[in-house]
Amino acid sequence: MPNQAPLRSVTIGDKTVTFLPDGGGTLAPTALFPVSSAEGWQSYPSLLDDDGNFVTSVGGFLIKTGDKLIAVDTGFGALRVDFPGFGPLIGGDYHKSFSATGHQREDVTDVIFTHLHLDHVGWTTLEVDGQRELMYPNARYWCAQAEWEFWHGGNSPIGPHPEFVQKPLENLIQFVQDGDEIAPGIKVVSTPGHLSLVVDGGEAGRIFLTADVFHGVAQLTESDWAVAFDNDPTLARTTREALYTQLTQPNTLCAINHFSNEVFGHITPAGERYAWQLLS
């Protein structure tokens, strides 16, 4: 049976990428992937729990390189949300996961948001002694300008919380775009709908953090299975298809935060489609 992915660090050259688990969800698969059918899911029993629900992980990443410590997204937050018709998504472990790395919150130099869905911004602030404060008080904050403008001023149930996320970031957020480097060897790649990141470890290879281009392994074989939260399912599919060329390059490790069991692995060609090989 699938599980939520555990905390894990991978070092590549002089850089280390750590997955910081926050929790996860057990969601109705045909609600999350509206194009899919119960029949279609019979090909993927290993992705479903005993009740037939799709198991997903939520969390963020931490990249250590030189004197930079970069958080990529901040998980879901210490909360449970039952999306009607979908099932529960539960967070709460992100802070504990971060502490387990041995770093202090003050050490984080940068936070980059791949996008601003609520499961990627949840620990932007936390409550300390009854007061809301930034999880990473000394960081610079980055996201795509279009993404900030899309959500800013709104109060969507799937977007950034007005008080806990938007307001604290209003005077801090800075914008990045395709090709920008957050730090040497940490490059932003636009994957329409999100920002992805490439961590270049030199001869050791690279790690491609693909944001929410993929939500589940089944999408490697069922490329039209967009998730319900994709604003533009056609664009989401085009983005996935366009990325395979890069993701299947030699020495390319993928880091996909919503995958169950393990977020690090290799995408490899398999017939006309692709397969997922967990990092052993």
Ligand SMILES: [Zn+2]
């Ligand atoms: Zn997500």
